[in-house]
Amino acid sequence: MEKRRVVVTGLGAVTPVGNDADTSWKNILAGLSGIEKVTRVNADEYPAKVAGELKDFNIEGFIDKKDARKMDRFTQYAVAASMMAVKDAELKITDENAPRVGVWIGSGIGGMETFEQQHETFLKRGYRRVSPFFVPMLIPDMATGQVSIMLGARGFNSCTVTACATGTNSIGDAFKVIQRGDADVMVTGGAEAPITKMSFAGFCANTALSTNHDPKSASRPFDKNRDGFVMGEGAGIIVLEELDHAIERGAKIYAEIVGYGATGDAYHITAPAPEGEGGARAMKMALDDAGLSPEDIGYINAHGTSTEYNDKFETMAIKNVFGEHAYRLAVSSTKSMTGHLLGAAGGIEAIFTVMALKEGILPPTINLETPDPECDLDYVPNEARKSDIQAAISNSLGFGGHNATIALKKYEA
Template structure:
């Protein structure tokens, strides 16, 4: 059976750099950091002092107050970003097409804020005072559920939970749903709101977070002096659409998605496999899925978390996959500006990937000051680069040994 072609026709985001795509992207290409002093929890209680928070988000800009009160913050982000993505795509979901429009939105952690608040209520006041919406607010799949309800999308509906690979897995899996003919449109990506007391405590306890107190330099992927990631929050959602369906309604096409693969390290619960071998297999398989040779890739939006092993091993994996071409392609980590949005990272990075193609500009890796001899590729240091781009690869790697790679291509008839 011939594979159906799938294109990106809508994008929506809520990020530490802006409550919409335009603001976020403008800040990305101008090298603006979204990292600020940690305020959502008491920073005095933790070694990590900075985070990439979303300030002044008002869910009532997107939904009724009574509905917002039934959603954890991560779900509110997902609904807001999905509404913006569908509006951007100019797609009308009606009774006639609703069953062919699906949703695949994941979250790595889900409703941690709700869990912590309701557990406190339970301890102080007993089970009768726990909200009847506690479970629906907590579970990670409720982002997909609420997006489906809000949009009226009645097709394929699912949620991926693969830690920091969640957003990329979600988009890749949604791509395959359309490719094999089970939907014409999929609204897909990731959402996360992890800046809570227990989440910050957990990541501090396993020494994953940066303890750099300077917000402007704490997130510094591939730099020799990197010391951990900076936690972020938000959502990135894209509208994937079967090509003929998109052309028939005159939709704007940002890019075509042509390749996807996912692998497992089978190695360690938090550390990547030596030399990033699981990530290299994902990249190779995604290239094969897209019918590409390594030398056709122009830019990689790296996972690039600003942790020691991740950045080193991802660099090694890229060199394993691309050989000499690894030194010719551009590699950058937008986490240097957004922080690490965990399960939402792949969603917003997919948006940055398609905009890089659509606008011909490669986002920089900011805070790159001291080269690391073990990280010796072209990381587009500190300043965006104008360049015609045909093919972009986006990587996401997660706790549990999850590796996911998607590949986008400039759309051509």
């Protein structure tokens, strides 16, 4: 059976660098960091002091206060980004097409804030005072559930939980749903609201977070002096659509998604496999699925977390897959500006990759000041760069050994 072509027709985001996709992209190109001193937790109680928090986000600009109170913050982010993406796509969901419009949005840890708040209530006041909405607010699939309800999308409906690979796995799996004919449209990506007492404590305890107190330099992927990632929050959602369906309704087309790879390390619960072996297989799988050669790729939006092993092993994986071409293509980590949005990272980074293809501009890796001999590729240091790339990939690598890569290219009729 011939594979159906799938294109990107809508973008929506709430990120530490902007409360919509357009603002986020413009600030990324300008090299503006959204990382500041953390406010959602008491910085004095933790060795990590900074985070990528949303600024002036108001869910009541999208839904009423009564509905918002029944949602954890991560679901609110997903709803807002999804509504923006569908509006950007100029997609009208009706009783007629609703069964062919699906939703696939993932979250790495779901409603952690709700869990913490309700647990405190339980300890102080007993089970009778726990909210009846506790479980529906907590579970990670509720972003997908609430978005489908708000949009009236009654098609394929699912949720991925693969730690930091979640957003990219969600988009890749949604792509496959359309490609095989089970839907015509999928609203997909990731959402996360992880800046809470316990999750911040957990990542501090396993020494994953940067203890650099300077917000503007704490996230420094591929730099020799990197010392951990910076936690971020938000959501990145895209609208994927079968090509003929998009053309028939006159939709604008940002780019085409052409390949997906997903692998497991089977190695360690938090550390990547040596030399990024699993990530390399995911990249190769995505290229093979897309029918692209390594030389076709002009840009990689790297996972690039600013941790010692990720950046080194991801660099090794790129070299293993791309050979000498690894030194000719461009690689950058937008986490240098947004921080690491965990399950939402792949969602916003897919948007940045799509825009790099559409506009022919590569986002930079900021704070790249001291070269690391083991990270010796072209990381687009500190300033955006014009480049008429034809194809790109975006990587996401998660705890548990999850690796995901999507391949995109400029749309050609």
